[in-house]
Amino acid sequence: MKLESAQTKVFQERTVPEGSRLAGWSALVHALSIAAPVRRPSCVSEQHISRSRREDGTWIVFDKRYWPGETLADHLTFAIRHEDIDLLILRRIFAAAPEAEITAMVRAAPTSIPVRRLWFLYETMTGRTLDVDDAPRAVAIDLLDPKAYFTGKPRPSRRHHVRDNLLGTGRFCPIIRRTKALSEFIDLDLAAKARETVGRTGAHLLARAASFMLLADSRASFEIEGERPPRNRLERWGRAILQAGKNRLTLDEITRLHRILIEDTRFVQAGLRTDGVFLGERDHHGDPLPEFIGARPGDLPDLMTGLLEANDRMREDSLDPVLKATATAFGFVYVHPFQDGNGRMHRCLIHHVLAERRFTPPGMVFPVSSVMLDRIDDYRSTLQGHSGPLMPFIEWRSTLSRNVEVLNDTADLYRYFDCTEEAEFLYACVRRTVEKDLPREIDYLRRHDEAIRRIMDAVEMPDRLAENLVMFIRQNDGTLSKKRREGEFKKLRNDEVTSIERIVNDAFEGFEGVSPGQGGHDHE
Numbered sequence: 001m002k003l004e005s006a007q008t009k010v011f012q013e014r015t016v017p018e019g020s021r022l023a024g025w026s027a028l029v030h031a032l033s034i035a036a037p038v039r040r041p042s043c044v045s046e047q048h049i050s051r052s053r054r055e056d057g058t059w060i061v062f063d064k065r066y067w068p069g070e071t072l073a074d075h076l077t078f079a080i081r082h083e084d085i086d087l088l089i090l091r092r093i094f095a096a097a098p099e100a101e102i103t104a105m106v107r108a109a110p111t112s113i114p115v116r117r118l119w120f121l122y123e124t125m126t127g128r129t130l131d132v133d134d135a136p137r138a139v140a141i142d143l144l145d146p147k148a149y150f151t152g153k154p155r156p157s158r159r160h161h162v163r164d165n166l167l168g169t170g171r172f173c174p175i176i177r178r179t180k181a182l183s184e185f186i187d188l189d190l191a192a193k194a195r196e197t198v199g200r201t202g203a204h205l206l207a208r209a210a211s212f213m214l215l216a217d218s219r220a221s222f223e224i225e226g227e228r229p230p231r232n233r234l235e236r237w238g239r240a241i242l243q244a245g246k247n248r249l250t251l252d253e254i255t256r257l258h259r260i261l262i263e264d265t266r267f268v269q270a271g272l273r274t275d276g277v278f279l280g281e282r283d284h285h286g287d288p289l290p291e292f293i294g295a296r297p298g299d300l301p302d303l304m305t306g307l308l309e310a311n312d313r314m315r316e317d318s319l320d321p322v323l324k325a326t327a328t329a330f331g332f333v334y335v336h337p338f339q340d341g342n343g344r345m346h347r348c349l350i351h352h353v354l355a356e357r358r359f360t361p362p363g364m365v366f367p368v369s370s371v372m373l374d375r376i377d378d379y380r381s382t383l384q385g386h387s388g389p390l391m392p393f394i395e396w397r398s399t400l401s402r403n404v405e406v407l408n409d410t411a412d413l414y415r416y417f418d419c420t421e422e423a424e425f426l427y428a429c430v431r432r433t434v435e436k437d438l439p440r441e442i443d444y445l446r447r448h449d450e451a452i453r454r455i456m457d458a459v460e461m462p463d464r465l466a467e468n469l470v471m472f473i474r475q476n477d478g479t480l481s482k483k484r485r486e487g488e489f490k491k492l493r494n495d496e497v498t499s500i501e502r503i504v505n506d507a508f509e510g511f512e513g514v515s516p517g518q519g520g521h522d523h524e
Contacts (some may be wrong), residue, residue: 002070003031011041017056020045023068024079025089032096036089036413037389043066043083072097073105073115076241080114085144085417087173090118091125103130111138111161112179120160134159152174152317167314167327172306174327177420185427186320190434191359197434198361201442205363209441213367214238220369221347224376237261241348241365245355249311249328251304257348261341272300273339274333276396276404287398290476292387294336299411303335306415314354322430325353326423334387335414347372350426366433375429382425386417451507455500459492473504 009020012028016022022030026041041314042060068078076093079086080327081232094102102122120143123129140161144151147339154163167174176182198206218238222229229237236338240260247253255271262270269275274297278290294302307328314324333346348368354360370380395407411513455466465488472484480489480497 001428003027003072003075014058016043017045017059017061017133019047019063021067023062023066024083025086027075028072028079028093028446029089032093034089034092034096035358035393035408036086036092037393038086038089039389039418040084041076046211053132072101072107073108076105076118077114078110080117084177084418085175086418087121087125087318088177088412090121091412093140094122094126099128099130104520106130106132110135110322113141116141116160116162117143120157120162120164123160124164124400127170135161137161147178149178149318150182150323152313152319167317167319168310169306169313172277172303172310172331172415174331175416175420176327176423177418178325179420179424181424182323184418185322185424188431190431191321192453194359194364194434194438195364197308197438197442198364205442205445208445209438210364212445213437214241214365217241217365217367218352220367220373221344224347224369224373224379225343237344241351242363244348244352244365245357247351249308249356251308254304254332254345254349258338258345261344261348269339272304272337273297275339275401276399276406277336277339277342278404279336282402286402288394288402288404290391290404292336292391292496293394293396293404293406293410294334294342295414296406296410299414300335300337303411303414304337306312307331307335313355315499321354321357321359322427323423324357325350326419326426328353328419329426330383330386330419331414334417348449354430364438366430367437368429368433370437371432372428375425378425382422385421386419440512447507447511451504454503458499458503459496470504471499473501474508478505 008030009016011022011026021027022041024042025045026043029038036083040058040060042062044062044067047064049061052063052066054061066078068074070252095305102118106115106119110119110132116138119130119132119135138161140156140163142154142163142165144149144165146165150167151165152167154165156163175414189358191252203206215234215238218234218241221237222234228447234313237260243257251272259270264442276297277294278288278292280291281289283289310331311324311328314327314404319327320368329346332349333342336342338345350368351360351365360366390413393408393413394410396404397407399405448467451464451470452463455461455469456463469480469489473480476484479501485492485497492500
């Protein structure tokens with residue numbers, strides 16, 4: 001099969017670098033009219049290029065010596081050798097290309113490393129077995145290069161002489177590239193740092209720190225969605241978060257947690273939704289203006305089964321906990337299986353994985369949602385960076401109920417995804433919680449307790465009153481406001497107020513910001 005359309009000036013609304021031809025994924029997608037985004041397209045120049053390749057905007061331009069040829073097999077082999085693996089594109093190529101072409105490619109080079117990888121992926125992702133004998137005796141190869149990707153434990157395939165080290169299965173599979181940033185995050189051993197911080201802290205102080213951080217995370221998770229729920233709802237959701245990791249993650253367990261989140265189900269369907277869902281705005285007629293559309297309702301059971309199978313596989317293979325949390329939680333939010341509460345469940349799944357893998361100390365919840373709220377623009381751009389390029393390939397229409405109905409087959413858009421950028425974002429959030437938020441919360445409470453003790457030594461008063469003094473003085477930049485002095489603290493003498501202000505300022509000298517569990521300043 002010859003790809004005659006590899007020479008074009010525009011590809012997916014991007015201008016092809018002058019004097020070059022599409023190659024690899026971009027050539028295949030263009031020639032076969034594949035409905036999938038090529039996020040880092042490649043082309044081959046008609047000229048020699050210093051160091052064999054260069055970047056030109058979003059393009060990777062290869063030296064003329066890299067031109068693979070004109071056939072489907074040529075460009076598939078080029079993509080496997082020189083480009084990042086893209087299972088979504090590959091699955092759609094396999095659906096579009098004649099099976100006879102794939103069979104001929106395998107028969108022509110059954111021991112070739114790229115061909116064996118493609119052969120294994122074809123049969124795994126399509127569920128079809130090619131009319132080809134098992135591979136001749138050859139050295140077994142890893143499906144993914146462990147130097148380039150984070151991988152699972154190898155599972156040998158004798159038919160292909162390939163070691164399957166994917167993070168998921170043909171039904172649902174995330175990809176995480178081994179970037180410098182992720183390697184550096186893992187080398188920090190943040191779980192050990194958290195255990196070290198906790199080990200230096202008394203049990204009573206630690207319990208209070210854990211309580212404050214849990215509340216902070218619960219509040220932030222709702223605020224990300226633009227909600228400010230009452231305290232009892234926050235506490236109820238916090239109790240659900242504390243159960244994270246105690247039960248095996250199944251659809252029933254996710255649904256149980258969802259029911260805790262959505263207490264009143266009169267207007268929100270419990271369990272997997274039976275209609276469409278979108279994120280975005282509405283026009284002045286109330287019709288959808290979606291920025292992202294979740295998977296079709298009919299695809300949800302299979303997608304969720306695949307997601308949970310991948311989650312089990314990553315757990316069995318002992319994938320780094322933060323990477324596993326990324327793949328499971330972001331995979332979930334992209335599928336968007338519920339009518340409401342998908343964002344909060346997505347963040348709950350992060351806690352589930354970290355607790356299950358004992359990354360977080362027992363009884364402790366890292367306030368990851370608080371960091372996400374502080375970095376809300378980065379969080380949203382990370383989500384949109386994945387979902388945005390998919391939208392041109394989702395055909396939809398508005399329904400009579402002002403919802404969306406997806407018209408084409410989109411299941412593969414949610415099965416296969418690269419979550420490298422999501423992993424880098426989540427690891428940065430976890431790093432801040434371990435290196436800053438957790439120590440700061442403990443430091444805050446120590447300083448707070450010291451201030452309370454000294455105030456009680458100076459003036460006999462109830463604990464609650466002393467705590468209010470500390471709070472009001474800190475909120476008012478180190479002094480007790482005139483309103484408070486003439487109000488509930490009017491019985492204090494001027495010298496006593498001055499002394500208490502000095503005690504609080506001494507206790508918190510050098511402390512930066514506020515405790516993550518205490519909220520921000522509230523000036524009078």
